[in-house]
């Protein structure tokens with residue numbers, strides 16, 4: 001890393017600390033040539049391995065694009081897409097893997113997308129899981145219904161309110 005003042009290419013680290021919960025390291029450096037100080041940030045890069053074997057950095061924007069396509073015409077706000085992408089990234093980072101196959105990214109998208117919008121979820125899943133027949137959709141919809149029924153619905157907690 002060259003000094004931003006004199007372009008000298010030699011510096012020493014005077015301080016380093018972890019930031020973003022250990023996902024990045026911030027280093028304070030002192031240029032050996034001019035003595036001025038500057039800061040560098042070293043970040044853990046999540047790599048996605050595509051089916052072709054090519055590796056590329058994980059991109060939240062790419063997740064948003066993929067999900068946005070599935071959400072066309074659905075009442076889903078841009079905010080919600082950003083939040084979903086954030087959730088996906090968190091899930092991937094917390095898995096502790098530095099490199100993961102692209103289908104794992106798709107897998108991490110399915111859960112939060114199902115909560116966001118069921119139609120968009122079906123669209124996304126149909127591409128991702130390469131549904132080949134109406135039966136595949138029927139099965140997925142049956143699963144959706146089952147999951148919905150398994151959730152407790154609107155039970156109002158008894159607050160044991162005032163006696164007399």
Ligand SMILES: [Zn+2]
Pocket residue numbers: 003004005006007008031032033034035036
């Ligand atoms: Zn310098």
